[in-house]
Amino acid sequence: MPDIDGKVFEILKKEYEKPVMSDQAVIEMKRRIEQGKKEKRMMSNKQGWAIAAAALLAILILLPNISGSVAQAMESIPVLGGFFKVVTFRDYQYEDERNIADIAMPEITIEAGENNAITGVGKKTADDINAEIRDITNKWVEKFKANLEGEGYQSIKIDSEVIATTDNYFTIKLTCFYAAGSGYEENHFFTIDLNTGEKVELADLFKEGSNYKRIISENIKEQMRARMAADDSIKYWIDNEEYPEWNFEEITDDTSFYINENGEIVICFNEGEVAPAYMGIVEFTIPHDAVADILK
Amino acid sequence: MKLFTPSGGLIYGSILEEVKSFHRMKKQDGKEAIVEKTILNKYNSYFRMAMSFVHNEADAADIVQEGAYKAIKNSGSLHYVEYVETWVFRIMMNEIYRRLKSREIRSIDDEDFTDLQVVDNLENIDLMIALESMSDKDKAVIQLKYFEGFKLDEIAYILGENLNTVKSRLYRGLKKLRCELEDVEIKGG
Numbered sequence: 001m002p003d004i005d006g007k008v009f010e011i012l013k014k015e016y017e018k019p020v021m022s023d024q025a026v027i028e029m030k031r032r033i034e035q036g037k038k039e040k041r042m043m044s045n046k047q048g049w050a051i052a053a054a055a056l057l058a059i060l061i062l063l064p065n066i067s068g069s070v071a072q073a074m075e076s077i078p079v080l081g082g083f084f085k086v087v088t089f090r091d092y093q094y095e096d097e098r099n100i101a102d103i104a105m106p107e108i109t110i111e112a113g114e115n116n117a118i119t120g121v122g123k124k125t126a127d128d129i130n131a132e133i134r135d136i137t138n139k140w141v142e143k144f145k146a147n148l149e150g151e152g153y154q155s156i157k158i159d160s161e162v163i164a165t166t167d168n169y170f171t172i173k174l175t176c177f178y179a180a181g182s183g184y185e186e187n188h189f190f191t192i193d194l195n196t197g198e199k200v201e202l203a204d205l206f207k208e209g210s211n212y213k214r215i216i217s218e219n220i221k222e223q224m225r226a227r228m229a230a231d232d233s234i235k236y237w238i239d240n241e242e243y244p245e246w247n248f249e250e251i252t253d254d255t256s257f258y259i260n261e262n263g264e265i266v267i268c269f270n271e272g273e274v275a276p277a278y279m280g281i282v283e284f285t286i287p288h289d290a291v292a293d294i295l296k
Numbered sequence: 297m298k299l300f301t302p303s304g305g306l307i308y309g310s311i312l313e314e315v316k317s318f319h320r321m322k323k324q325d326g327k328e329a330i331v332e333k334t335i336l337n338k339y340n341s342y343f344r345m346a347m348s349f350v351h352n353e354a355d356a357a358d359i360v361q362e363g364a365y366k367a368i369k370n371s372g373s374l375h376y377v378e379y380v381e382t383w384v385f386r387i388m389m390n391e392i393y394r395r396l397k398s399r400e401i402r403s404i405d406d407e408d409f410t411d412l413q414v415v416d417n418l419e420n421i422d423l424m425i426a427l428e429s430m431s432d433k434d435k436a437v438i439q440l441k442y443f444e445g446f447k448l449d450e451i452a453y454i455l456g457e458n459l460n461t462v463k464s465r466l467y468r469g470l471k472k473l474r475c476e477l478e479d480v481e482i483k484g485g
Contacts, residue, residue, distance in 0.1 A: 008423065008473065008477065009442045009443075011423065012423055012424070012427065012442070012443070013442065013443050015424060016344055016348065016439065016443045017344060017443070018344075019340075019343060019344050019347040019353070019356070020340055020343070021339055021340055021343040021356075021357060021360065022353070022357070025343075025353075025357035025360070025361070026339065028357070028361055029335075029339060029357075029360055029361045029364050032361045032362070032364055032365040033332060033335065033364050033365065033368050035365060036364070036365040036366070036367070036368030036369035037328065037368055037369075039369050040328065040368065040369045040370075040371065040372065096456075097390050097393070097456055098390070098394075100373070151394075151398075153366070155370075155373070179370075
């Protein structure tokens with residue numbers, strides 16, 4: 001049997017290299033690249049850049065105060081309020097030609113502390129939240145598994161982040177991202193009162209009988225109108241005469257929120273809740289002044 | 297209730313988090329640029345690979361366009377920028393297989409050999425047919441190695457197979473080409 005010398009591959013390669021993409025096809029490819037870029041940006045958090053820019057400014061001012069060792073310590077898992085710890089305890093990973101799953105599920109654990117009353121309440125709170133997180137995660141993983149046999153591409157990513165914000169509260173944010181053709185992101189927030197060990201609902205922050213839902217909602221509507229007036233590309237479901245039934249009316253008991261590092265309440269809406277889906281996750285920080293009178 | 301008294305230490309912590317996410321985002325943007333550059337440098341390689349399977353310019357262009365769109369859109373999940381070339385190629389190969397699969401379902405037509413008519417002598421036709429008669433993945437291994445210059449472990453990544461499988465595909469493919477050469481020599485001699 002003769003050896004294949006370089007010449008054979010030269011001949012074959014010459015044939016192989018004949019096809020060249022037409023200019024028109026290249027233009028269409030570039031258009032698709034731009035489309036991909038645009039859709040990728042929509043998937044990521046719209047406000048990310050503003051936060052990052054603000055953070056950069058802050059770090060420039062504060063940098064001298066942060067030594068290397070301080071920075072390192074902050075990367076390890078803090079014990080929150082003396083007894084809560086958040087660990088990632090289950091990972092579901094899957095990858096084949098068309099499907100990718102990357103699931104990191106958080107779980108709240110309790111450090112055996114001195115204060116037994118709070119530890120007891122904290123344990124129950126942790127169990128409840130863990131169960132809720134498990135349910136949400138399972139729902140997404142099942143959806144992913146159900147689509148494994150399908151024709152298309154899909155990817156799913158569940159991740160979490162602790163937003164340890166004030167001495168009094170911390171929030172776990174669970175981010176679920178599902179992509180099949182287009183992307184869909186959904187956030188869930190769980191806030192715990194570090195003084196009582198209890199899960200915080202929005203109503204818990206306000207005086208009994210105060211109409212906090214209306215007051216917060218009116219503030220959100222003001223912000224929506226201001227943002228839409230300032231930027232044509234921003235759109236919320238408000239003052240829409242064509243489809244008045246879509247218009248944002250009022251937050252509910254199920255509306256997500258967390259408390260940011262300034263102690264302000266931030267209201268979060270998932271995709272499509274109060275704006276067209278392309279707006280992605282939408283957040284409104286409620287200024288202190290707007291709710292000062294009704295806070296507990 | 298001390299709702300509005302943030303703790304200093306935790307502020308540093310959250311700022312660090314934000315700076316980290318800023319760097320993450322910067323890195324993301326860098327990845328997108330690298331993926332785009334790679335596509336713009338290599339689109340004819342993808343196109344040729346697609347042509348060798350679908351034998352139809354419109355379909356091949358469609359594969360490259362769809363693959364480019366998916367690569368850019370998912371450029372955030374490129375873990376190691378140094379593997380960008382194999383990463384994009386893998387997406388393109390998946391696109392090719394996807395197309396072949398849906399075509400198989402439709403019908404098996406005879407257009408597959410039409411582009412061989414440009415071959416100008418008999419020996420080349422036999423070699424081309426030998427290459428063409430290999431299984432899709434055997435052919436891909438030969439083409440990626442000898443025409444695109446990838447190493448075997450890179451080919452394994454592109455095809456999503458383990459190295460030993462790729463090696464046996466290579467040997468099987470080379471054997472087929474050798475047999476073809478032998479036939480040509482016997483006929484010719």
